[in-house]
Amino acid sequence: MKKLAFTLCLVCGATLLTGCATKVKEVPLDRTTATTKLEAQDIRRTVEKMVESLLVAPGVKEYVKDRRPVLDVEPMQNRTAQHVDMLSLTESIRSQLLRSGMFRFVDRSSTGTAANDIERINQENQLGLVDAAKAVKAGKQTALDMYLTGSLSEIKIVEGRKTDQYYKFSMILKDLKTGELVWTDEQEIRKESKKPVINW
Numbered sequence: 113m114k115k116l117a118f119t120l121c122l123v124c125g126a127t128l129l130t131g132c133a134t135k136v137k138e139v140p141l142d143r144t145t146a147t148t149k150l151e152a153q154d155i156r157r158t159v160e161k162m163v164e165s166l167l168v169a170p171g172v173k174e175y176v177k178d179r180r181p182v183l184d185v186e187p188m189q190n191r192t193a194q195h196v197d198m199l200s201l202t203e204s205i206r207s208q209l210l211r212s213g214m215f216r217f218v219d220r221s222s223t224g225t226a227a228n229d230i231e232r233i234n235q236e237n238q239l240g241l242v243d244a245a246k247a248v249k250a251g252k253q254t255a256l257d258m259y260l261t262g263s264l265s266e267i268k269i270v271e272g273r274k275t276d277q278y279y280k281f282s283m284i285l286k287d288l289k290t291g292e293l294v295w296t297d298e299q300e301i302r303k304e305s306k307k308p309v310i311n312w
Contacts (some may be wrong), residue, residue: 148303149194155201158281158299162262163208166285169295175287181257183215189263191280196264205260212214218254258261260285268278273307 159261166172175181185206188198209215262283276301285295 133239138280142185145203148275148305150196150279150301154279154301156204158301159201159204161282162283163205163212163297165297166209167212167214169297171212172285173293174250175258177210180216182218182254182261183209184218184256185209186259186261188261188283191263191270192266194266198264200252209260209268214260216254223250255286258285258287270305273309275305275307277303277305 185202187202188205190196190198206217210217238270260283262281264279264281266280267278269278279302281299281301284293286292287294
């Protein structure tokens with residue numbers, strides 16, 4: 113009888129522990145929209161479309177012909193009421209453009225690394241940590257040819273139980289020497305939701 117009770121206790125304990133365990137599963141990158149807010153798949157698809165549009169634009173192809181211009185990608189601006197990791201979005205754009213092999217890059221705006229680079233150069237030179245003949249001199253960094261910037265904006269309309277959410281992602285690529293806009297594009301996302309008549 114005692115053995116039976118002990119066995120039952122073990123089974124019940126194991127069942128309880130299994131029932132309380134957090135269940136984790138891998139989900140596809142593209143899945144059914146669950147909210148009118150921006151989701152990871154919306155950001156990923158938008159970045160892919162914008163980069164593709166930039167790389168095939170006639171103005172960009174003409175500009176990069178026979179050279180690899182130096183490009184800086186500025187942090188994208190968030191003009192929505194939602195928290196969106198714009199730094200991560202900016203880094204995704206930079207990574208895809210870098211993989212294209214069409215541009216060279218400096219990073220002067222997204223993380224403030226220009227000041228850090230200058231400080232590091234000065235420290236190495238002052239402390240005598242590097243060969244003076246090979247030391248990096250101030251003013252030798254590569255000059256920018258172009259910069260890319262953009263913004264994310266939204267319009268939200270709520271009418272009764274219906275919510276209409278519109279997002280617009282805009283980007284421009286500018287030639288710093290002439291001030292000309294080499295490329296610009298927009299991607300739009302629109303989502304709609306409707307609350308049930310009875311909310312439990």
